[in-house]
Amino acid sequence: MAQLPSARQLRAIGHKLHPILTVAGNGLSESVLMELDRALIDHELIKVKLAVGGRDTRDQVLAELLESSGASLVQRVGNTALVLRRSENPDPKKSNLIRSLI
Numbered sequence: 001m002a003q004l005p006s007a008r009q010l011r012a013i014g015h016k017l018h019p020i021l022t023v024a025g026n027g028l029s030e031s032v033l034m035e036l037d038r039a040l041i042d043h044e045l046i047k048v049k050l051a052v053g054g055r056d057t058r059d060q061v062l063a064e065l066l067e068s069s070g071a072s073l074v075q076r077v078g079n080t081a082l083v084l085r086r087s088e089n090p091d092p093k094k095s096n097l098i099r100s101l102i
Contacts, residue, residue: 004086005097010045010074013100014082019049027052028064036069040085045074045096048081 005013020039023032039046048065050058062081066073071085092098 007074010084011082013045013096014047014074017045017047017082017096019047019080021046022049022051023061023065024051027061028068033065033068036065040069040071040083041087042091042094043096044087044090045082045084048083050079050081 020043021032021036026032036048048062050061052058052061058079062073062076065071065081066083069083069085071083074082074084076082087095090098
């Protein structure tokens with residue numbers, strides 16, 4: 001596995017990304033968690049939009065999302081979180097980390 005880019009580099013890569021997953025009124029349903037897992041396997045670095053309740057609710061949902069997926073938070077701005085989970089064998093055509101280095 002290649003060396004992980006710095007937090008600054010990850011934020012720069014994430015700046016260009018659009019949210020790939022939206023967590024809305026139903027919260028973290030099983031289908032949302034499955035889609036999150038698929039997106040992290042494919043892309044490694046993704047943006048997640050949190051369209052649920054107030055700040056405390058968003059904080060709680062984000063904490064549950066990170067814990068259940070094993071991902072780490074790179075940055076959070078308002079309703080959008082930039083989330084990272086490295087993949088064992090990333091696909092160079094899909095991984096946002098690999099594609100940004102090419």
